[in-house]
Amino acid sequence: MALPKLYMNPGSCTTGIHIILQELDVLFEVYPVNLLAGQHETAEFKALNPKSSIPMLITEEGRVLTEFQAIAWWLGRSYPQAGFLGSSLDDEISILEVMDYVVATVHMQGFARIFTTDKFSPNADEHEAVKQQGLAIIAKAMDIIGKQFIGREYVIGNFSIADAALFYVEFWAVKTNIKLPVNCMAHYQRMLKRPAVRQVLMEEGYRFSGAA
Ligand SMILES: N[C@@H](CCC(=O)N[C@@H](CS)C(=O)NCC(=O)O)C(=O)O
Known part of the structure; x- marks a missing residue:
């Protein structure tokens, strides 16, 4: 096959x-x-x-x-x-909640305004304002997500598909010098220690030193 x-x-x-x-x-x-x-x-x-x-x-x-x-x-x-979907309905709902917020809000509403500003306004005079809107959306959402899993290493405790989603926006934030809330930064660094994550980043052409 x-x-x-x-x-x-x-x-x-x-x-x-x-x-x-x-x-x-x-x-x-x-x-x-x-x-x-x-x-x-x-x-x-x-x-x-x-x-x-x-x-x-x-x-x-x-x-x-x-x-x-x-x-x-x-x-x-x-x-x-x-076990990447957790082990209970509660886990599944937490995964979907975080994953949807990451993709639909942090990525599509926040980072999209920064990476593809002209799609939000054809007027170059407005581009800085659009980017600032994006930054505000990211800051609010990451703060909410970070608080949601305080005291846990991953979104539902153990690694799940939601952590992979959260990681890609954390990765973008670090690459573009956007400050992450403490809990998200700790999550990002924890993810970087996972052999599979290191392998993927290497395959995708990224080099990094140490834990962060
Ligand atoms: N809602 C889609 C959107 C994903 C998305 O925006 N992907 C970007 C790359 S990060 C893309 O395909 N951009 C090209 C385009 O939308 O024209 C998903 O969750 O898969």
């Missing part, structure tokens, strides 16, 4: 799905999609995913999965022995 195929771009939100696959020790094929070169807008890519978005995962059976949360959930359900 064919291996699952991950369509990704190093350092993008796809890093979160890459981490889950690596943590699961699943064999998969990597298909880099160069966003800057517009590869996600080609007819070939759109024939697979008309949303033109990554991450995209094509399963062993050939099913095309899109949307971070859907892909992460599919992986969690497909490899239940790993």
Whole structure:
């Protein structure tokens, strides 16, 4: 049977799905999609995913999965022995709550305003204000998320798919010099100590020293 195929771009939100696959020790094929070169807008890519978005995962059976949360959930359900969805309904709800807040708010509302400012306003005079809005959205959301798991090492205690989502926005924050709340910074550093995370970052071309 064919291996699952991950369509990704190093350092993008796809890093979160890459981490889950690596943590699961699943064999998969990597298909880099160069966003800057517009590869996600080609007819070939759109024939697979008309949303033109990554991450995209094509399963062993050939099913095309899109949307971070859907892909992460599919992986969690497909490899239940790993326990990446926790062990109770409470765990599942906490995972979904954090993952959705990370993707829909921190990423799509916050970082999107910083990385793709012109999509929010064609007027260059407004770009600084749009970026500041993005920064405010990120600061508020990360503060809320950080408080949500005080006293726990990971979102639900043990590593789950929500930690991979949280990590990619923490990684972006560190890379763009956005200050993280203490608990999120500790989470980021804890994630960096995980062999699978280090492996993914190395494969995606990042070098880092020590724990942070
Ligand atoms: N809602 C989607 C969006 C993901 C997303 O925005 N991905 C970015 C890369 S980090 C992307 O595909 N950008 C290209 C575009 O939207 O045109 C998801 O959760 O998977």
